Amino acid sequence: MEWYVALTLLLGSLVALLLLGLPVVFSFFVVNVIGAFYFLGGEAGLGQAIRNAVESVTKFSLAPIPLFLLMGEVMFRTGIAQNAIDAVDRLISRVPGRLSLVAIVGGTVFSTLSGSTLANTAILGSTLMPEMRARGYHPSIAMGPILGTGGIAMLIPPSALAVILASLGQISVADLLIAGIVPGLTMAALFFGYVVVRCRLNPALAPSYNVAEMSLRERLMPFVVYVVPLFGIFVVVVGSILAGIASPTESAALGSLASLVAAAAYRSLTWANFRHALVETAKISVMILFIICASITFSQILAFSGATDGLLKLITAFEPTPLALVLIMLGILLFLGAFMDQLSMMMITLPFFMPLINAAGIDTIWFGVLMLIMLEIGFTTPPFGLLLFVMKGVAPPETTMTQIFAAAFPFILLMLGTVALIIVFPGIATWLPALLRV
Amino acid sequence: MNAAEQRPRSSVGRAYECLHRLLGALVAVAIVFVTAGISLDVIARSFGSSPVPWMLEATEYCLFLATFLGAPWVLHLGEHVRIDMLVDKLPPAAARGVEIAMNVLGLAVSAVLLRYSAAVALNARADGAQVIKELIFPEWWIFAVVVFSSLLLCIEFAVRILNATRVPAHAGPAAGGF
Numbered sequence: 001m002e003w004y005v006a007l008t009l010l011l012g013s014l015v016a017l018l019l020l021g022l023p024v025v026f027s028f029f030v031v032n033v034i035g036a037f038y039f040l041g042g043e044a045g046l047g048q049a050i051r052n053a054v055e056s057v058t059k060f061s062l063a064p065i066p067l068f069l070l071m072g073e074v075m076f077r078t079g080i081a082q083n084a085i086d087a088v089d090r091l092i093s094r095v096p097g098r099l100s101l102v103a104i105v106g107g108t109v110f111s112t113l114s115g116s117t118l119a120n121t122a123i124l125g126s127t128l129m130p131e132m133r134a135r136g137y138h139p140s141i142a143m144g145p146i147l148g149t150g151g152i153a154m155l156i157p158p159s160a161l162a163v164i165l166a167s168l169g170q171i172s173v174a175d176l177l178i179a180g181i182v183p184g185l186t187m188a189a190l191f192f193g194y195v196v197v198r199c200r201l202n203p204a205l206a207p208s209y210n211v212a213e214m215s216l217r218e219r220l221m222p223f224v225v226y227v228v229p230l231f232g233i234f235v236v237v238v239g240s241i242l243a244g245i246a247s248p249t250e251s252a253a254l255g256s257l258a259s260l261v262a263a264a265a266y267r268s269l270t271w272a273n274f275r276h277a278l279v280e281t282a283k284i285s286v287m288i289l290f291i292i293c294a295s296i297t298f299s300q301i302l303a304f305s306g307a308t309d310g311l312l313k314l315i316t317a318f319e320p321t322p323l324a325l326v327l328i329m330l331g332i333l334l335f336l337g338a339f340m341d342q343l344s345m346m347m348i349t350l351p352f353f354m355p356l357i358n359a360a361g362i363d364t365i366w367f368g369v370l371m372l373i374m375l376e377i378g379f380t381t382p383p384f385g386l387l388l389f390v391m392k393g394v395a396p397p398e399t400t401m402t403q404i405f406a407a408a409f410p411f412i413l414l415m416l417g418t419v420a421l422i423i424v425f426p427g428i429a430t431w432l433p434a435l436l437r438v
Numbered sequence: 439m440n441a442a443e444q445r446p447r448s449s450v451g452r453a454y455e456c457l458h459r460l461l462g463a464l465v466a467v468a469i470v471f472v473t474a475g476i477s478l479d480v481i482a483r484s485f486g487s488s489p490v491p492w493m494l495e496a497t498e499y500c501l502f503l504a505t506f507l508g509a510p511w512v513l514h515l516g517e518h519v520r521i522d523m524l525v526d527k528l529p530p531a532a533a534r535g536v537e538i539a540m541n542v543l544g545l546a547v548s549a550v551l552l553r554y555s556a557a558v559a560l561n562a563r564a565d566g567a568q569v570i571k572e573l574i575f576p577e578w579w580i581f582a583v584v585v586f587s588s589l590l591l592c593i594e595f596a597v598r599i600l601n602a603t604r605v606p607a608h609a610g611p612a613a614g615g616f
Binding site: 017018019020021022023024025026029030033043046047049050051053054057058059060062063066067070240245246249250253254256257260275278279281282283285286287289290291293339340341343383 | 465466474479484502509512515518524536547561584
């Protein structure tokens with residue numbers, strides 16, 4: 001079978017199954033079973049597929065996925081995140097687009113504590129949307145920053161998606177986690193600047209209102225009490241990696257333990273909310289890990305069918321420059337993001353992307369950061385952007401999907417702006433891990 | 439409330455619900471074990487104690503067990519991620535037809551996993567293959583978990599097919615549960 005026929009059949013049947021509503025993991029398994037039988041030697045191939053499935057998740061490096069998710073869930077369910085956002089709310093006084101800025105700063109703070117984009121959007125949406133609505137905020141300036149901060153959560157450690165990408169793409173987990181910090185803060189600064197400028201130019205977007213008069217102490221104390229100690233958790237996660245005390249997996253376990261200790265210290269940890277956090281973590285972790293089960297076999301089938309090699313030869317025949325190559329890949333991710341979830345996108349593209357990246361001598365950490373941002377953009381692009389639906393769930397009932405996308409659009413452009421900045425100034429992504437590696 | 443949350447009427451149904459709750463609880467316990475085990479290991483190490491030699495492997499097996507024991511539970515809850523926007527736009531009868539067809543496909547692929555995981559387990563047992571690392575045990579134990587998981591996936595897909603054929607077309611997709 002010619003490679004392009006194999007590629008079309010494999011990817012075509014996968015996309016068809018996904019669109020017909022078969023759960024993602026079973027869509028991959030169907031393609032794997034047929035592909036293993038045809039390309040990996042019949043029954044022996046199927047036996048190998050079973051062994052691959054076991055091998056793919058029996059990996060210490062994947063443990064941060066449930067652990068980082070648990071951190072976010074504990075923060076969310078125990079109300080610690082809510083308290084932190086309230087504290088940020090008090091800190092920011094009368095400025096244009098005040099509540100939108102609270103969303104960005106609060107979202108950035110929560111990003112240092114949570115490894116889950118969905119938890120980030122859900123907590124900010126449910127906390128700030130009602131007040132934004134009551135204050136007459138235009139939907140574009142109310143929902144946009146909340147959707148945008150998901151990108152920050154994906155970049156700043158702890159980030160479950162960064163661990164999955166690093167693991168599947170065979171990139172250093174520690175380096176990719178550290179590399180996301182400066183781009184995440186850059187993105188937050190761009191969002192902040194955009195909201196201030198837009199609300200100054202058009203004050204009707206975010207009508208100003210009198211914030212309750214409070215003394216400096218009243219403004220600062222909640223931040224000192226509810227936010228500053230939480231940075232200890234970030235220090236535990238990132239600091240333990242940097243100090244060489246712990247591997248990324250170990251730092252994730254310490255972070256989860258620290259979040260539980262923090263919840264207990266604030267006296268907000270109950271059996272009911274701990275159980276709730278644990279069950280939600282378990283569901284999402286199983287869902288992700290089971291999809292990863294299909295990863296090795298899917299890559300093997302693509303390789304054995306000649307599809308990987310054929311496509312790589314075709315692309316390299318055009319002798320694209322490294323920059324052109326990266327732009328093509330980012331374009332493919334932008335396109336796929338409109339239709340697919342992040343895991344499927346990674347599973348389909350990484351078997352092609354990583355050999356090309358390595359052959360072209362491109363820095364894998366730098367590319368990993370760019371890919372993370374593109375994956376996050378896929379979370380917010382219609383028609384299948386998951387965050388759009390999360391926002392629909394927490395927004396006022398009359399809010400339409402078109403309004404939500406219109407709100408997200410400027411922030412998607414700002415995320416693409418961050419991508420452009422990282423391409424022009426690669427140091428934004430590579431400087432910190434290189435500095436800390438020395 | 440989906441079908442998985444409804445109180446089952448038969449004793450078989452109640453036992454099936456209990457089994458899934460147990461699976462969910464085992465996944466939760468595995469996560470707690472990984473969190474506590476690794477943390478205590480790192481803390482003990484930083485105080486000069488030697489690390490627990492089998493902790494790394496135990497974590498890996500917890501991830502494996504959580505994945506395969508949790509997969510049928512998550513399917514039962516209807517929480518495996520899927521793209522349902524196109525199916526949602528179909529007329530109810532067509533959507534139900536597609537739903538049943540996809541569940542049949544899910545059942546078929548789970549049956550293949552069951553068949554070949556059983557073959558791999560039996561081969562490993564016949565060969566007397568052992569996993570020899572810090573923890574030593576027969577290799578077929580691992581594949582027996584995959585067999586059990588695949589069997590439960592088959593049952594859950596079969597239940598979903600039965601439920602989908604029973605409910606009226608306008609009632610939307612059926613979840614698992616008796």
